[in-house]
Amino acid sequence: MLDLRQIYRKLYAKFGPQHWWPGDSPFEVMVGAILTQNTNWANVEKAINNLKKHNLLNPQKLNTLSLKKLASYIVACGYYNIKAKRLKEFLKFFCQEYKGNPKKMAKTDTQELRRKLLKVSGIGPETADSILLYALGKPVFVIDAYTKRILLRHNLIKEDADYTKVQNLFMKNLKPDVKLFNEYHALLVRLGKDFCLKRRPRCEMCPLKN
């Protein structure tokens, strides 16, 4: 049976570095983390580019925008009403606690910050961990639907494993290395997109097979 290090080596050999997270700034990564909830990244890029085009990709500016206005700019990424609300909740927190400054935010103890993020309505474990790892460079492993599906199909977890359980599997078996966590999760998403779709898996072609 493959272990987590072997899986990483195989994925890296097959796909190479993924250069995650796509985004020009920590703040852009944070916005993307919320907008990509259950959503294709291509659509998220459209929404983010639209915000950029209108010179709005800035914590203070977005925070003062009305809910309706904000929603209208992010239509392309779907769930735009609920995501506008979630973004606003995050922006309120980000501006009040850290003046919209990622560096200030990054000074907070990682576990304390994670707890705080999870209290923001609309931010669940994956979004919180994506912000911690990809925007702030904290050694936290991100678990997503692809990760669970891949581990399940390789019998490394059980069907009922929750977020924390899957996350612990990675964090207890790997050194807390930001670069490794970054690349590993990105590679799992890449593998998932190419070979581990929900109903049309291409298991016979899966790079982990050989």
Place this chain on the structure above:
DNA sequence: GACCAGGCACATC
């Protein structure tokens, strides 16, 4: 036209 996408909160039992 069906399927899929880098979740989350909330209702209901």
Place this chain on the structure above:
DNA sequence: GATGTGCATGGT
């Protein structure tokens, strides 16, 4: 405490 449902666009 488990299980189901709403949220929505755009690409394949």
